[in-house]
Amino acid sequence: MENHNHQQLIEKLLNCVSACEHCATACLHEDDVQMMTRCISLDRDCADICAQATRLLQRDSEIGHQYLLLCEEICRLCAEECGKHQHDHCQQCAEACRVCADACHQHHQPITQG
Structure with missing residues (x-):
C-alpha cells in the first residue's frame, strides 16, 4: 500500500525529526540556554512524535493516518516557537516543521471510535 505520496510524507517526517534533533542540540550550546528551554522541549517532543508517525506509516498501522x-x-507548535528565535538552526527547524505539518494535514484522517 506504499505509494509515492506516502514515501514523500515519510521523508518530510524524517527531515523534521533531523531538524528538531539538530535544533535541540544546538540550543543547548547557546549562551542563554534558559531562553531556549521551551524550544528544546518542543523540539524533543516533535522529533519523538514524528519518528513514531514514521514507524506507524511504515508498518501500515490502522491508526497511522489518525x-x-x-x-x-506538535509540528505547528514547534514551528511557532522556533520561529521566534533568530538562530539559523531555529529558523531551519521552523521551516521543516511547517512543511511537515502541511504534509500531515494533507494525509491525516479523523479519529473515530467505533
Whole structure:
C-alpha cells in the first residue's frame, strides 16, 4: 500500500525529526540556554512524535493516518516557537516543521471510535 505520496510524507517526517534533533542540540550550546528551554522541549517532543508517525506509516498501522493529527499539532507548535528565535538552526527547524505539518494535514484522517 506504499505509494509515492506516502514515501514523500515519510521523508518530510524524517527531515523534521533531523531538524528538531539538530535544533535541540544546538540550543543547548547557546549562551542563554534558559531562553531556549521551551524550544528544546518542543523540539524533543516533535522529533519523538514524528519518528513514531514514521514507524506507524511504515508498518501500515490502522491508526497511522489518525496519528498524523497529533503530528501536525506538535509540528505547528514547534514551528511557532522556533520561529521566534533568530538562530539559523531555529529558523531551519521552523521551516521543516511547517512543511511537515502541511504534509500531515494533507494525509491525516479523523479519529473515530467505533
